[in-house]
Each structure stands twice: as C-alpha cells, then as structure tokens.
Amino acid sequence: MFSYTLQTTTGAARAGVFQTPHGPLLTPVFAPVGTQASVKAVEPRELDELGVSLALANTYHLYIRPGDALVRDLGGIHRFMAWNGPMLTDSGGFQVFSLGELRKVDVDGVTFRSHLDGSTHRFTPEKSIQIQHNLGADIIMCFDECPPPLDRDIVRQATERTHAWARRSGEEHERSGDSNRQALFGIVQGGIFPDIRAESAAILASLDLPGYAVGGLAVGESKTQMLGTLEQTVPLLPENKPRYLMGVGSPEDLVNCVARGIDIFDCVLPTRLARHGSALTRHGRLNLRNTRYATDSGPIEDGCTCYTCRTFTRAYLRHLIVAREILANQLLSLHNLHLLLTIMREMRVAILDGTFPAYAERFLATYPGKEIHSSPVV
Amino acid sequence: MFSYTLQTTTGAARAGVFQTPHGPLLTPVFAPVGTQASVKAVEPRELDELGVSLALANTYHLYIRPGDALVRDLGGIHRFMAWNGPMLTDSGGFQVFSLGELRKVDVDGVTFRSHLDGSTHRFTPEKSIQIQHNLGADIIMCFDECPPPLDRDIVRQATERTHAWARRSGEEHERSGDSNRQALFGIVQGGIFPDIRAESAAILASLDLPGYAVGGLAVGESKTQMLGTLEQTVPLLPENKPRYLMGVGSPEDLVNCVARGIDIFDCVLPTRLARHGSALTRHGRLNLRNTRYATDSGPIEDGCTCYTCRTFTRAYLRHLIVAREILANQLLSLHNLHLLLTIMREMRVAILDGTFPAYAERFLATYPGKEIHSSPVV
Numbered sequence: 001m002f003s004y005t006l007q008t009t010t011g012a013a014r015a016g017v018f019q020t021p022h023g024p025l026l027t028p029v030f031a032p033v034g035t036q037a038s039v040k041a042v043e044p045r046e047l048d049e050l051g052v053s054l055a056l057a058n059t060y061h062l063y064i065r066p067g068d069a070l071v072r073d074l075g076g077i078h079r080f081m082a083w084n085g086p087m088l089t090d091s092g093g094f095q096v097f098s099l100g101e102l103r104k105v106d107v108d109g110v111t112f113r114s115h116l117d118g119s120t121h122r123f124t125p126e127k128s129i130q131i132q133h134n135l136g137a138d139i140i141m142c143f144d145e146c147p148p149p150l151d152r153d154i155v156r157q158a159t160e161r162t163h164a165w166a167r168r169s170g171e172e173h174e175r176s177g178d179s180n181r182q183a184l185f186g187i188v189q190g191g192i193f194p195d196i197r198a199e200s201a202a203i204l205a206s207l208d209l210p211g212y213a214v215g216g217l218a219v220g221e222s223k224t225q226m227l228g229t230l231e232q233t234v235p236l237l238p239e240n241k242p243r244y245l246m247g248v249g250s251p252e253d254l255v256n257c258v259a260r261g262i263d264i265f266d267c268v269l270p271t272r273l274a275r276h277g278s279a280l281t282r283h284g285r286l287n288l289r290n291t292r293y294a295t296d297s298g299p300i301e302d303g304c305t306c307y308t309c310r311t312f313t314r315a316y317l318r319h320l321i322v323a324r325e326i327l328a329n330q331l332l333s334l335h336n337l338h339l340l341l342t343i344m345r346e347m348r349v350a351i352l353d354g355t356f357p358a359y360a361e362r363f364l365a366t367y368p369g370k371e372i373h374s375s376p377v378v
Numbered sequence: 379m380f381s382y383t384l385q386t387t388t389g390a391a392r393a394g395v396f397q398t399p400h401g402p403l404l405t406p407v408f409a410p411v412g413t414q415a416s417v418k419a420v421e422p423r424e425l426d427e428l429g430v431s432l433a434l435a436n437t438y439h440l441y442i443r444p445g446d447a448l449v450r451d452l453g454g455i456h457r458f459m460a461w462n463g464p465m466l467t468d469s470g471g472f473q474v475f476s477l478g479e480l481r482k483v484d485v486d487g488v489t490f491r492s493h494l495d496g497s498t499h500r501f502t503p504e505k506s507i508q509i510q511h512n513l514g515a516d517i518i519m520c521f522d523e524c525p526p527p528l529d530r531d532i533v534r535q536a537t538e539r540t541h542a543w544a545r546r547s548g549e550e551h552e553r554s555g556d557s558n559r560q561a562l563f564g565i566v567q568g569g570i571f572p573d574i575r576a577e578s579a580a581i582l583a584s585l586d587l588p589g590y591a592v593g594g595l596a597v598g599e600s601k602t603q604m605l606g607t608l609e610q611t612v613p614l615l616p617e618n619k620p621r622y623l624m625g626v627g628s629p630e631d632l633v634n635c636v637a638r639g640i641d642i643f644d645c646v647l648p649t650r651l652a653r654h655g656s657a658l659t660r661h662g663r664l665n666l667r668n669t670r671y672a673t674d675s676g677p678i679e680d681g682c683t684c685y686t687c688r689t690f691t692r693a694y695l696r697h698l699i700v701a702r703e704i705l706a707n708q709l710l711s712l713h714n715l716h717l718l719l720t721i722m723r724e725m726r727v728a729i730l731d732g733t734f735p736a737y738a739e740r741f742l743a744t745y746p747g748k749e750i751h752s753s754p755v756v
Binding site: 041 | 701
C-alpha cells in the first residue's frame with residue numbers, strides 16, 4: 001500500500017503511479033477541493049464522469065462542522081460524501097493560520113476561534129492527526145506552520161516549528177494511526193530561501209514519510225519566486241516519493257510545475273471561478289458575465305468535450321449567470337474541472353511518450369500569462 | 379399534431395396521450411418549472427434521467443430577461459435551455475398580476491413595471507402570444523386575468539375579461555402563429571362560483587382549443603373549495619382535450635386532482651422546497667435542517683430509487699444544508715422531483731389497470747393532511 005512507482009521522466013517532469021487503499025493515483029494528478037466534504041456544485045458521480053482520481057477535504061472546516069467524530073461514526077469521509085476514490089485531507093494548519101487575529105500560535109500548537117461562532121479551539125500536531133484519523137482520508141498531512149514567504153526571520157522560525165511538529169505528527173500517527181490505511185505526508189517549508197528549503201527538505205526526508213508536499217508557496221510570492229523555489233527544492237526531495245504542491249491549479253501553473261517535477265496538485269480555482277461566472281480555457285479565462293456573450297451561440301471552448309460545451313451556448317450560460325441560476329455554478333464547475341483534468345491527462349501521456357517539453361512549450365505559447373496570485377478570486 | 383387520445387378512465391381519473399412536436403405526453407403528467415429557462419439546480423440530462431416529459435418556463439421572466447427575441451434568435455426555448463422534450467409557457471398574466479402595485483389593468487391589457495429595474499412594459503393578449511411565439515414552446519396559454527377567487531364581483535369582471543382576451547389570443551395565434559408547432563390552451567376562470575365557472579367553461583369550449591386549463595385555483599381558497607370547484611368544473615370541459623391545473627404539485631393534491639380528472643400539472647414546489655432544505659416523502663415533508671437528522675445514517679426515504687437516496691445519508695444532506703452547500707439544492711431537487719414523477723407514473727399505471735381508486739385511497743391514508751396553501755414556501 002502507498003507505494004509510488006516512477007514510470008518515466010522527461011527532464012524534471014515525472015509520470016508515476018501512487019497506490020492507495022481507494023485505488024491508484026496516476027500522476028501527475030489534479031485534485032478538486034471539497035472543503036466541507038462537497039466539491040461545490042458537483043455531484044460525486046460527476047467527479048467520476050470527469051475522471052477525477054483524487055479529491056481533497058479540509059480538516060479545519062470538517063472539524064468545526066459537522067465534527068470529525070460524526071464523520072468517523074458515519075463511516076469516514078469516503079462514505080460520508082459518497083466519494084469512493086482516493087482522498088486527501090490537509091492538516092488544518094493553513095486554514096487556522098489564515099484566521100489572522102482569531103488565532104495565536106505557540107511552541108506547542110495554535111489556539112484559535114471558530115469563524116462560525118467564535119468558540120475557542122486548539123490544534124496541536126497530535127490533535128490534527130487525530131482529527132485526520134477520524135476523517136479517514138487516504139493521504140493525511142503533517143501539521144505545519146505556513147508563514148508569509150518573504151521574511152527570513154519569520155520563515156526560519158516557522159520552518160523550525162514545522163520540523164518539530166512533523167516529528168510529533170509522525171509519532172502520533174505511529175501511536176494511534178494505521179499506516180496501511182493512511183499515508184502521512186510531510187511538508188517542506190522555507191519560503192523563498194534556498195538554504196532554509198534545503199535544510200527543511202533534508203530534515204523531512206530523514207523522517208522517511210511516504211510522500212512530501214512543498215508548502216508555503218502560492219501565498220504571496222511572485223510566480224518567478226515560486227517556480228525558482230520549486231526548481232531548487234524539488235530535486236532535494238526523495239525521488240521515490242510523490243511530490244505535492246499545495247493550493248496551485250491554474251492551467252499555466254500546472255504545466256509549469258509539472259515541468260519542475262510536481263506530481264500532485266489541489267486548488268479551489270476551477271470551482272471558485274465557476275461561482276464567479278468565469279470559465280477557464282486553453283487561451284485564458286472568459287468572464288461570461290460580459291455583455292459580449294449575450295448573443296454568442298458558440299460553446300465556452302470549441303472542441304471541448306465536456307457536458308457543458310457539448311450542450312450549452314455561451315449566451316445561455318451568460319443568461320444563467322446574470323439571472324443567478326444555480327445551474328450556472330454547476331455547468332461552469334464541470335467545464336473548469338474538465339479542462340484541468342484533461343490538461344493533466346495530456347501531460348501524463350506526453351511524459352510517457354517523451355514529448356512533454358514540446359507539449360509544455362506549445363501550451364504556454366498560446367496561454368496568456370497571468371499571475372494567479374494577483375487575481376482577486378484566487 | 380397535438381391530438382389527445384383518451385386511453386381509459388377510472389371514475390373521473392383519466393389516462394391518455396397528448397402528441398406534441400417534441401414527443402408524446404403520457405398523462406397524467408407533472409411538469410417541473412424552469413422559470414428562467416432552468417429547472418433550478420437540475421441539469422437537463424437529469425430531467426431526462428428522472429423521466430420528465432414536460433417542462434414549463436415563464437413568459438414574464440423570459441420576456442424581462444434575457445428577452446424573447448434573443449431566445450428566438452438562438453433557436454427557441456428548447457435549444458436555448460437544451461431541453462428537447464415537450465415544453466409549456468404560461469401567458470405571463472399570472473406573474474404580471476402578482477406584481478401588485480407595480481401593475482395596472484385595463485380592458486385592453488396590463489401595464490406593469492419590471493421587478494428588476496422598474497422599467498415600464500405592457501402586455502396585451504396579442505403581445506403575450508407574440509412573446510410565446512418567439513419562445514416557441516409546444517403548449518402556449520391564452521392571456522388571462524387570475525383574480526382572487528372569493529370575491530364574486532371581482533371574479534365576474536376578471537372572467538369576462540379573460541373570455542375577451544381568450545378570443546384575442548386565439549385570433550393572434552391564428553394570424554401570426556403556427557398551430558402545427560404550438561398548441562394554444564384556454565384558461566377557465568370563475569373563482570369558487572359554479573355558475574361563473576360553468577359559463578367560462580362553455581365559452582372557452584366554444585373556441586375549440588386543443589387543451590384547457592383550470593386557472594384561478596391554488597391561489598388562496600381552501601383545499602375543500604379547490605377540490606369542489608374541480609368536481610364541478612372539470613366535467614364541463616371537452617372530454618377529448620387535455621386538462622391542465624396550473625400551479626398545483628404537492629403529492630396529496632396531485633392524487634386528489636387526478637381523481638377529479640386533471641391530466642397536466644406544474645408546480646415550483648419540489649425545487650423550492652429543496653432550496654429550503656425540505657424533502658417530500660410518501661409520509662409527508664422532512665425538514666432536513668432539523669438536528670434530529672444530524673446523525674441519521676438512513677436515506678431520505680427507504681425504498682426510494684433516486685440518485686440521492688441510493689447514495690447519501692440524511693446526516694450528510696443535513697450537513698450540506700447547514701453548511702449552505704449548493705449540492706444540497708441539487709440532491710434535494712432530484713429527490714423531490716423523482717417522488718412526484720414516480721407518483722404520477724404510478725397513478726397512470728393504476729388508471730390503466732383499473733386500480734386507481736384503491737391506489738388513491740391507500741396513498742392518502744398514509745399521507746398526512748396538509749393544506750399546501752397555508753405553507754409559507756408554496
């Protein structure tokens with residue numbers, strides 16, 4: 001269980017297979033996000049239809065509501081949300097640190113207030129792992145501190161804390177978990193500082209975990225800094241373990257980061273854009289709310305084989321968006337997920353065929369540059 | 379085209395087939411409502427899967443947004459919303475009269491202000507028919523005035539106006555429409571007054587339209603008054619034409635009204651209840667927001683074969699509702715529509731088998747009485 005087989009590489013790009021109790025992940029792979037145990041506006045059978053193989057849920061949100069013990073009592077996250085494929089939960093750390101003034105960090109953990117009712121709670125590495133045991137995802141994450149990436153002193157302190165917490169996460173998983181049922185991934189921190197990243201990669205690699213994430217990116221640095229950090233950090237990760245870049249999912253970033261050796265991605269982008277009336281295409285984003293689409297009888301994207309593009313015009317989709325019909329969310333989510341999943345499959349095939357560099361070059365040549373971190377909806 | 383074949387009767391209940399350019403309606407039949415050219419939160423392919431055979435859209439809403447000329451230019455309502463089965467549009471009259479102080483009625487028509495931007499518009503019988511021609515539904519409705527049903531003077535005046543408007547609707551359809559492509563149905567008014575209903579039925583029958591609706595019910599009268607009016611009015615309608623009861627759709631009302639000879643129904647109830655977190659069952663409504671369902675691992679309704687009941691627990695659905703996940707709307711809409719469509723199919727089979735009285739008695743014996751008009755969400 002949880003073995004990773006590296007099938008082939010093209011430059012830094014890798015194609016592989018990661019075995020989980022709920023089936024194999026064919027990497028590189030993109031995971032839609034089901035924050036509250038639902039990929040927003042998409043039915044689980046539609047995730048199947050789209051070819052989704054990994055779905056993510058958020059530990060903080062499910063701990064707050066409906067509670068991880070309830071999910072456990074109802075048979076775990078897979079049965080709860082009726083998703084029978086591989087699942088991943090984050091540690092809750094990133095979400096808790098995002099609470100800003102509602103949280104306070106110390107050496108042992110983080111005390112925070114619920115965004116729902118202001119009640120006080122505390123996460124420690126042990127608590128995070130226990131919650132993730134209750135949820136029961138196939139891949140669980142070490143509790144980490146994700147600092148703003150550009151301040152060296154803050155990054156150093158957070159990274160040292162992350163290492164201590166990774167050890168404690170591993171010990172808790174060993175003590176109360178089942179490593180045949182749940183794989184604990186480590187998270188490398190270090191901001192944009194090569195020496196701290198290198199130290200973090202080395203310390204985490206020494207824990208011999210079944211997979212590694214590169215954390216603390218896509219949180220405020222430039223794209224050049226993000227890609228530079230990946231180029232420097234990824235080669236320091238164990239080659240025989242999957243590599244996960246958290247929170248990244250625009251088409252151009254997926255291509256750029258697969259080219260730098262990332263195997264697993266997750267991002268709310270495709271479903272969040274859908275709720276804002278935006279469609280992803282191979283030539284950039286369309287704001288379908290725009291008047292120019294009011295009479296447009298074409299599909300979102302010519303040649304796209306998703307249900308939405310096979311069935312509906314831009315004019316109809318614009319009408320649904322303007323009229324605030326829920327169906328707009330559904331249909332745009334299907335399209336946006338379809339595009340990202342298709343791009344991932346194309347990249348995997350290209351890596352296996354040895355044609356990935358040409359694929360990536362062609363894709364990026366026609367994709368308009370866009371700093372996803374400057375977008376208000378990311 | 380538009381021929382109605384009466385297959386069999388059991389008491390007043392009828393089973394028949396109404397041919398339309400987009401396929402046959404096997405009656406009795408229930409039509410989900412797609413007010414703005416979308417059955418809320420349900421994909422057209424899911425309507426197919428549910429066995430929907432007739433869908434309704436609202437003339438007032440589509441006239442206001444996106445505009446009937448645009449729908450026409452995009453190929454008509456069927457292509458616009460990607461629903462290839464039979465469709466029905468109302469006349470816009472009921473919606474306009476519901477605007478209250480925003481509208482003013484005269485002998486010739488109604489002047490009103492848009493609920494969206496306050497702009498002034500005017501519907502006449504001719505205008506309503508022209509809009510419905512642009513939309514292109516299989517069944518279109520005469521422009522009528524739907525009065526409060528209990529005030530005799532108001533009802534008499536509105537009914538006389540409705541008759542004049544029915545003639546003008548018919549003339550406009552003859553002048554500028556295509557009766558092989560669109561069937562114009564008349565609407566009998568008369569409130570709860572038998573003599574006015576009888577006169578209205580006779581006058582409309584003399585117009586020899588391909589179908590007739592009983593209007594002005596389910597708008598404030600008691601259920602006893604509604605059913606009594608049906609018992610008196612329906613026998614006065616031509617036997618060889620389908621009979622449509624507008625705006626009715628609770629399980630018990632469907633059974634009671636099929637028993638009184640109604641063939642066609644439409645109602646927003648199943649999708650509106652879904653958005654309020656309520657599920658229809660054969661034993662009444664469940665408010666799934668209730669804490670009692672928080673740990674309930676059963677389906678909405680034992681034995682139900684819909685996707686929602688085959689797949690999800692009440693506990694999960696409650697979580698989705700409380701967490702305001704869009705998926706709750708989707709899954710509850712599917713279930714509620716599935717139940718109503720299943721009941722309609724069961725009634726049709728029972729009528730054909732000659733067992734309808736026993737079916738209706740059994741159904742109503744286990745269904746808790748509920749005045750749908752007293753419900754805040756109807």
